[in-house]
Amino acid sequence: MERLCLRRVFAGCLAMALGMLLSGCAMPERSTAVPRELQDRATVLGRSDLRYWVDRSSDTFLDAALASLQRERATLAAAGHGDKLPTANFLAISGGGEDGAFGAGLLVGWTASGTRPELKGVTGVSTGALTAPFAFLGPAYDAQLKEVYTTISGKDVLQPRGYLAALLNDAMADNTPLRHLVSRYVDQRMLEAIAAEHAKGRVLLIATTNLDARRPVIWNVGAIAASGHPGALRLVHDLLVASAAIPGAFPPMMIETEVDGQRYQEMHVDGGTSAQVFLYPPSLDIHHGDREYGIKRERQLFVIRNARLDPDWAEVRRRTLEIATRSVSSLIQTQGVGDLYRIFIAAQRDGIDFNLAYIPETFTTELKEPFDTAYMNDLFNLGYALGSKGYQWAKTPPGYAAPKIEPPVPPTRRATAESGR
Secondary structure, three states: OHHHHHHHHHHHHOOHHHHHHOOOOOOOOOOOEOOHHHHHHOEEOOEOOOEEEOOOOOHHHHHHHHHHHHHHHHHHHHOOOOOOOOOEEEEEEOOOHHHHHHHHHHHHHHHHHOOOOOOOEEEEEOHHHHHHHHHHHOHHHHHHHHHHHHHOOHHHOOEEOOHHHHHHOOOOEEOHHHHHHHHHHOOHHHHHHHHHHHHOOOEEEEEEEEOOOOEEEEEEHHHHHHOOOOOHHHHHHHHHHHHOOOEOOEOOEEEEEEEOOEEEEEEEEEHHHOOOOOOOOOOOOHHHHHHHHOOOOOEEEEEEEEEEOOOOOOOOOOOHHHHHHHHHHHHHHHHHHHHHHHHHHHHHHOOOEEEEEEEOOOOOOOOOOOOOHHHHHHHHHHHHHHHHOOOOOEOOOOOOOOOOOOOOOOHHHHHHHHHOO
């Protein structure tokens, strides 16, 4: 989907000369953006603890993590499980447009294998953000997850605009159909279910990018659901749509904020413009936190990258549109691999067992249009087949070779070797 949407974006640029000649046409309006010096003080739904800036101190994120641990301990104690903490399983789901059908199929197949664990936390970006609530709530929502990724088509996600209309508006397509889709599945009942799991100490996070500030933002969907605010459901809808709003292809989402009683708007777009997949801010040293707070538990991380990671060769014609589209697609793929390495390094530092799944290079079904139903069904079925048979998770990012560490030479052998020189 990213490839096809990018093609439309670049094609739209060809109409710019004509657009410049038009005058008096209505342009999309917005309220005042949050001033630079007030960004960190902006609240949403009247609260400052519903989101975290990735590029700032990890203290607020750590506070939220410790609070979730307290809720988890209370839940375990009420169930008579004692003080020992169970293994914490985390799932990070990447972006990828209609390629999210792979992750959806893998999750449903994982359930069928009988080995899918309960997840302590789930994170999602773009299509991964749309998958995340279903994954977070577990197998009971597998049927809905399958339905989303096997029955929809492009008309359920976007409404194309003409090139000139798109130029004078805020995107090449209208994503109102996507909002209707999100509203249909993510309803008040689901929000209450998310709030109930949040109360048990589980965590659901999704990412967007604040385009005004050009900064990634992590949203605590569980905390939003548990806030009891009448605008909570609408905000969750806004964030899910925003996380999948590819700039230029889909309209941005305007998020209402407030500072000292003054109302502002923030422009949020696809979280994939900052990272294709995430777990927690790299500045958060889990291993150090465990020592400081006396936390003892094992942790496992499962990363689903909704993309192929091989070079995916293709002959590119000498045409501006094809060259630009191919180059940006290459940039997205490279960024995604870099994100995997960043997460892997943090997991190694923090003693977290790393596991990675991605679309194999053997998958060659052609994507004929955005959210091609046949394409998504093939990809879902592939993910399901792999998951139901017991997926062989990769233990390192692609191309990584663990360093070979030679065992130390005993002193007697060392002395003998040196004397023989």
